[in-house]
Every structure is written in structure tokens, then in C-alpha cells.
Amino acid sequence: MNIVVLVKQVPDSGADRNLRSDDNTVDRGSANNVINEMDEYAIEEALRIKEAHGGEVTVLTMGPEKAAESIRKALSMGPDKAVHVLDDALHGSCAVATSKVLAAALGQLGADLVLCGAESTDGRVQVMPHMLAERLGIAALTGARKLTVDGDNLTVERQTEEGYEVVAAATPAVVSVWDTINEPRYPSFKGIMAAKKKPVQTLSLAELGIGADEVGLAGATSTVLAHSRRPERSGGERFTDDGSGGTRLVEFLATEKFV
Amino acid sequence: MSEVLVVVEATREFGVKKVTLELLTLARELGTPAAVVLGGPGAAAALGDKLGEYGAEKIYAAEHEEIDGYLVAPKATVLAELVRRVQPAAVLLAASQEGKEIAARLAVKLDNGVLTDVVGLAADGTATQVAFAGSTIVTSKVTRGLPLVALRPNSVTPSPAAATPTVEQLDVALGGADKLARVVERVAEQKGSRPELTEASVVVSGGRGVGNADNFKLVEELADLLGGAVGASRAAVDSGFYPHQFQVGQTGKTVSPQLYVALGISGAIQHRAGMQTSKTIVAVNKDAEAPIFELADFGVVGDLFKVVPQAAEEIRKRR
CATH class of the missing domain: 3.40.50.620 (HUPs)
Incomplete structure (x- = not known):
């Protein structure tokens, strides 16, 4: 099975993250940039499927030059190769344009199965799997906590607000995974060394047949007008329990009309 | 129009x-x-x-x-x-x-x-x-x-x-x-009469400090007394104390209730990502240095196993 895993480089969610003051895009310079955490689960799932059923695993990333570090990191877990969509014109692309670019790349790669994280920790928009499926005319099975592959048939168990659902589709399909699906492996030393030699193909917009005016800030379908830091919440009253902590808590709730 | x-x-x-x-x-x-x-x-x-x-x-x-x-x-x-x-x-x-x-x-x-x-x-x-x-x-x-x-x-x-x-x-x-994506089966899991987590106006969440799955009854009891939903931090979910569907934070649900009660939750950024916009935040934690207190409008530094039962009792008294 030809599996493509979407990997996004994001600013570390544990660090102080900002938008840039000049163009309101994500500031990738101020925080440490890492693989979107959820994508590691998608990589792990891809490797497990390959181990069980054979095939090839390709990492697909769209991002600036810096994203190459995350691609190597992803490859060190075990995928065979990577494709990096790299073009200065992509800076500031909205989700709709991003899906156009990734769909074009996926079209060239001819994936049977596209795996990705259920969301990225920077945007948390969760729209990409369905945008890609819509463009490619293939199925999207989102939010998988369990994925079973049987020949060309995929079965996913996904959590819902009322319980869970079992959904099925034939390949080709896009499947997004939550962090409950598996436990990602740590790259081994051997894996890290091997990753340095694995092929990383770079694709430009021209090679994908997409015009520079269709993407980036110029081609965006939505715009950020302004941004500001939310006023820091300041800690309020703090009470060290002297045996009346529970009562004091309820007194506070009562003054706020919750009790 | x-x-x-x-x-x-x-x-x-x-x-x-x-x-x-x-x-x-x-x-x-x-x-x-x-x-x-x-x-x-x-x-x-x-x-x-x-x-x-x-x-x-x-x-x-x-x-x-x-x-x-x-x-x-x-x-x-x-x-x-x-x-x-x-x-x-x-x-x-x-x-x-x-x-x-x-x-x-x-x-x-x-x-x-x-x-x-x-x-x-x-x-x-x-x-x-x-x-x-x-x-x-x-x-x-x-x-x-x-x-x-x-x-x-x-x-x-x-x-x-x-x-x-x-x-x-x-x-x-x-x-x-x-x-193309066929629903084979929909399974409803019992969740009782509690409101849905993202819609609830009160959310009471438990973290690692709750200690084990059984102790989550304490969190549930307070949630029920306040008419709220129950949430859990990632640490609590990863430790198997409470099901993943109730996880609040970066890789779980984002909630924005009128009142958020954090019990035994330290307040790591991954958790704050899911609850920081709550209107009023209340926390109980035995560690006075826990970052959750930086957000809390009212915090009790103390043992949640003493504070929560007492609070529950006090709420019942006031009814």
C-alpha cells in the first residue's frame, strides 16, 4: 500500500507563541519549531500498516525551508522518503489554498492511503482531511481511534459526542487520527542515521501546476485583520486550607451565583 | 433582508x-x-x-x-x-x-x-x-x-x-x-443526565491529583451538585482515570463555560489551551506553586479529598 503521511511543522505548543506584527501570520521565528504532535501518531500508524501489509510510506510537508528539520525527524521514525512542497509564494496561505496545494501533491504521489493528525496544535482548524477528500473525490474518515486495513477496505472507529461510530470506506481515502490510536515510537539511533540518507524531493508550485497568485496572502480566502495578546488572567484570591477550604470555596461560588 | x-x-x-x-x-x-x-x-x-x-x-x-x-x-x-x-x-x-x-x-x-x-x-x-x-x-x-x-x-x-x-x-x-464513507454502526454510550462537555455552563475537571479512576466519583459528585459536565486533564486520561472523550485541553475538547472547577490539575499549557477562556475559574490543588492558580479567580491550596467533600456538603446544606 502506498501511504502518504501529512506532517506539519508548528511552533512548540509548550512555548510562548505569537503572530507576526507585520502580516499577522504565525511567527515561526520566536518559538521552537517541532513536528505537530498529532502527526507522530499518523506516522506510527502508517509504519504499523506497512509492517503488516507491506508498501511504502512517504512524508508530505508543505512549509518553509526550516520545515526540512521536521521532515528529517519524521523520517527518523521510519518512513521511506519525503516530499517537501517549498515555495516562497506559499507564505500566509489559508486552509482552502493549502488544500489545493496538498491535493495537487497527493495527486502526483498517487496515494492509496493519506494519513494525518486530527488537528494541528497551531491552527486547530481540523478542516484539512475533508478539504483534501473533497478535492480528490475520495473518502475521508476522520478522528480515528482505531484503524483496520483489510485489503482495499478501511474500517475506522471514531469517537462521537454520544459514544462512538464505526465507519468504512475503500481506498483511496484520507484518515485522520487522534492520539488515542497508538503510542508513537521513538526514533532509534540507527533510524536517525538512516534518515539522513533518505530521499527528500522538493516540489515547487510550478511543478504542481499552481499559480503563485492562487496561494499565499495574495490568494487567501480569509484574512487576519488584527491580533492582540489576550490580557493575562491574573490569579485571584488564594486560600490555604485550614480546615474550612471547602466552605470557603462554596462561599465564593455563592457570591458568583453558581450556588 | x-x-x-x-x-x-x-x-x-x-x-x-x-x-x-x-x-x-x-x-x-x-x-x-x-x-x-x-x-x-x-x-x-x-x-x-x-x-x-x-x-x-x-x-x-x-x-x-x-x-x-x-x-x-x-x-x-x-x-x-x-x-x-x-x-x-x-x-x-x-x-x-x-x-x-x-x-x-x-x-x-x-x-x-x-x-x-x-x-x-x-x-x-x-x-x-x-x-x-x-x-x-x-x-x-x-x-x-x-x-x-x-x-x-x-x-x-x-x-x-x-x-x-x-x-x-x-x-x-x-x-x-x-x-464513500459509510456509517456501519453508531454506538451510544451511557453518559447519564450530565450536559455535553463543550456546551455545559459548568465544568468540573479532575487531574492527576485525583489519584485513580474510583476517586473520580468525587469529581462527578461535585459536577452533579453544580449541574455541570465532568472533564479530565490529559494526565488523568493517560493514567486511565477517565475516558478520553472527556479530555479537556490541546488534544481534547475546548470548553468555555461560565464556571470551570479544576481539581488536582496543575495547569500545564496543554490543559490551559482547552479551558483558559472560561468565565470564572476555581482550583483546588495541594501544590501552592501549581500554575493553575495563576488563572484561578479563587484557589484553595489544600487536599482535594478534604476540600471537595466539604464543599459538596456545604452546597447540599444551602439547598
Whole structure:
């Protein structure tokens, strides 16, 4: 099975993250940039499927030059190769344009199965799997906590607000995974060394047949007008329990009309 | 005035979801609210009264087995057709998993911008969003097409404004691409009478400090006394204390209730990402240095196994 895993480089969610003051895009310079955490689960799932059923695993990333570090990191877990969509014109692309670019790349790669994280920790928009499926005319099975592959048939168990659902589709399909699906492996030393030699193909917009005016800030379908830091919440009253902590808590709730 | 389409979310058990009533309330500021019910046969009949009560002047009903039988694609197809026909002033959805997914497909079908996790929307289409774990406020706007907006639950106070909606049945004409992701089985898990986590006005969450799964009864008891939902931190979920569906934070649910009670939760940034925009935050933790106290409007430094039972007792006394 030809599996493509979407990997996004994001600013570390544990660090102080900002938008840039000049163009309101994500500031990738101020925080440490890492693989979107959820994508590691998608990589792990891809490797497990390959181990069980054979095939090839390709990492697909769209991002600036810096994203190459995350691609190597992803490859060190075990995928065979990577494709990096790299073009200065992509800076500031909205989700709709991003899906156009990734769909074009996926079209060239001819994936049977596209795996990705259920969301990225920077945007948390969760729209990409369905945008890609819509463009490619293939199925999207989102939010998988369990994925079973049987020949060309995929079965996913996904959590819902009322319980869970079992959904099925034939390949080709896009499947997004939550962090409950598996436990990602740590790259081994051997894996890290091997990753340095694995092929990383770079694709430009021209090679994908997409015009520079269709993407980036110029081609965006939505715009950020302004941004500001939310006023820091300041800690309020703090009470060290002297045996009346529970009562004091309820007194506070009562003054706020919750009790 | 142009219509504003509101995509209805409902559950079999509780009917129209609160976030839909928020959307109708918001829609009244932008134009003439029209509710869109996308579901199986008979889906709209049970919801009409409630939708009218909150100002729906019209109900578009697309009722077909195939809408329920496949994941979101049929809903997006029907909705796109409706948007092309009525040219609404805006399309509003809930920022639930399904709402965002319908919006995603609609955005591609119509080559239209989309804004998700919106917490406020002005009449001119300017939206407010919170980003980066609640640390940044963003104003944004769709610049291609109509405002296609997914609203985060608990962003607007729903207020009734009675209307008598007319009902229009929509044709459901689906293609092969709409029927690729088949629902094989839907399993309802018992969750009792507690409100849904993202919609609840009170959320009581437990963390690693709760110690084990059995002790979560304490969290549940306080939640029930306050009429709230139960949440859990990632640490508690990873330790197997409570099911993943109740996880609040970066890789779980984002909640924005009137009151958030954090019990035995240190307040790591991953957790804050999911609850920082709560109106009032209360915390109990034995570690005085826990970062959760930096957010809490009221904090008790102490043993939650002493503080919580006493608080529960005090609430009962005041009834």
C-alpha cells in the first residue's frame, strides 16, 4: 500500500507563541519549531500498516525551508522518503489554498492511503482531511481511534459526542487520527542515521501546476485583520486550607451565583 | 433582508443543541434566520418548535436515509446546493467536529473562505477568534465569498424571539463521491443526565491529583451538585482515570463555560489551551506553586479529598 503521511511543522505548543506584527501570520521565528504532535501518531500508524501489509510510506510537508528539520525527524521514525512542497509564494496561505496545494501533491504521489493528525496544535482548524477528500473525490474518515486495513477496505472507529461510530470506506481515502490510536515510537539511533540518507524531493508550485497568485496572502480566502495578546488572567484570591477550604470555596461560588 | 443559514445540530435525546440556539441568536443580528436541518427521515418535525422559539423564520429540511448513512459529505452537498440557490448573507455552523467538517467541504465546493472556532461575529462579517491556547485574540474576515463561520459553543447567550417558521423540503440529490464513507454502526454510550462537555455552563475537571479512576466519583459528585459536565486533564486520561472523550485541553475538547472547577490539575499549557477562556475559574490543588492558580479567580491550596467533600456538603446544606 502506498501511504502518504501529512506532517506539519508548528511552533512548540509548550512555548510562548505569537503572530507576526507585520502580516499577522504565525511567527515561526520566536518559538521552537517541532513536528505537530498529532502527526507522530499518523506516522506510527502508517509504519504499523506497512509492517503488516507491506508498501511504502512517504512524508508530505508543505512549509518553509526550516520545515526540512521536521521532515528529517519524521523520517527518523521510519518512513521511506519525503516530499517537501517549498515555495516562497506559499507564505500566509489559508486552509482552502493549502488544500489545493496538498491535493495537487497527493495527486502526483498517487496515494492509496493519506494519513494525518486530527488537528494541528497551531491552527486547530481540523478542516484539512475533508478539504483534501473533497478535492480528490475520495473518502475521508476522520478522528480515528482505531484503524483496520483489510485489503482495499478501511474500517475506522471514531469517537462521537454520544459514544462512538464505526465507519468504512475503500481506498483511496484520507484518515485522520487522534492520539488515542497508538503510542508513537521513538526514533532509534540507527533510524536517525538512516534518515539522513533518505530521499527528500522538493516540489515547487510550478511543478504542481499552481499559480503563485492562487496561494499565499495574495490568494487567501480569509484574512487576519488584527491580533492582540489576550490580557493575562491574573490569579485571584488564594486560600490555604485550614480546615474550612471547602466552605470557603462554596462561599465564593455563592457570591458568583453558581450556588 | 437576506437569509442567514444556520446548520442545526441536535441529539436524539435532548433535541436542538444549545449551540444552535446561540447561532440563531447571532443570525438575527445578521439577517433573517433560516435553520437547515440535515438528517434522516422525520428529522425536522421534532425540532421545529424549538427553532421557531429562537427566531427561525424558515426551516429548510433535507431528510433522507443517505444523509445519516454517510459521513458529512451528503450534508455538504445539499448545503452547497442551497447556498447557490438562496445566496444567503452568511452560513453559520457549530465549531463541532461535524460542523467544521461540513464547513471544510463547503469552502472547497464554493471556493469560499472559512473561519472556525469563532467566538464573536459582527454584522459586517468581522469575526473574533482566540488562538494559541487562548493567549491571542484575532479579528478576521472571509475575503472570498460569504461569511462561512463555525462558532465555538458558549460564545453567545441564546435568547428566545418567537417566530413561526415555514418549512421547505429540500431535494436530496447525491452523487457517488458523497457516498464513500459509510456509517456501519453508531454506538451510544451511557453518559447519564450530565450536559455535553463543550456546551455545559459548568465544568468540573479532575487531574492527576485525583489519584485513580474510583476517586473520580468525587469529581462527578461535585459536577452533579453544580449541574455541570465532568472533564479530565490529559494526565488523568493517560493514567486511565477517565475516558478520553472527556479530555479537556490541546488534544481534547475546548470548553468555555461560565464556571470551570479544576481539581488536582496543575495547569500545564496543554490543559490551559482547552479551558483558559472560561468565565470564572476555581482550583483546588495541594501544590501552592501549581500554575493553575495563576488563572484561578479563587484557589484553595489544600487536599482535594478534604476540600471537595466539604464543599459538596456545604452546597447540599444551602439547598
